[in-house]
Amino acid sequence: MKFDPQIISNIVQILIAFAVAFLVALWLSILFWVLRDIRQRSRDPFMIILAAVLVIILPIFGVILYWIIRPTKTIEEKYQSALEEESLLQELEKQPKCPGCGRNVEPDWILCPACHTRLNKLCISCGKVLELPWNLCPYCGNPQQKAYKSN
Ligand SMILES: [Zn+2]
Ligand SMILES: [Zn+2]
Incomplete structure (x- = not known):
């Protein structure tokens, strides 16, 4: 061949x-x-x-x-991890501190257990935890006392 x-x-x-x-x-x-x-x-x-x-x-x-x-x-990915860091920081900042003694407190406490500083108030109508300056309950809509009188 x-x-x-x-x-x-x-x-x-x-x-x-x-x-x-x-x-x-x-x-x-x-x-x-x-x-x-x-x-x-x-x-x-x-x-x-x-x-x-x-x-x-x-x-x-x-x-x-x-x-x-x-x-x-x-x-x-960079954007995602920046977001995660951001929300972690916000999470840390969100942890409330007692204005009286600086200890970490829970957001729904109404008194600091260490120094007895008033942290929040309870709605006079529904009993939910409200921040001190609020003069209206966001849960039930009931007006609160104008200003909180401490003790
Ligand atoms: Zn305190
Ligand atoms: Zn209420």
């Missing part, structure tokens, strides 16, 4: 063309992936250009380098 060298060389050329086309497609899709990825992680145009240049110049190693230097969190 004899092969025509011309046919073999044609087949090899076609295979090489396929391989090149495949590599180019792979390279382009990596480039697109990196560009999409970096845009989720950084709004810094320098970072975006750097990522693109890395991948264009070094098709395989560029991606590895990009993996190493890219910001670990996406903008979305």
Whole structure:
């Protein structure tokens, strides 16, 4: 069985063309992936250009380098963790303190157990805990005494 060298060389050329086309497609899709990825992680145009240049110049190693230097969190994740921190801080700030002795008190206490400072008052109608300056109960709508007379 004899092969025509011309046919073999044609087949090899076609295979090489396929391989090149495949590599180019792979390279382009990596480039697109990196560009999409970096845009989720950084709004810094320098970072975006750097990522693109890395991948264009070094098709395989560029991606590895990009993996190493890219910001670990996406903008979305950063936003989420900032929100969580914020709400944690607010939670801490919400913990009320006794104005008399500075101890932590529960928001529904009406007296500080340590120094007996008046913290809240009870609605004269429904008995729910109200803040001292409120002159109207938000639960039942009943007006309260204008100002709380201490003790
Ligand atoms: Zn106190
Ligand atoms: Zn009430």
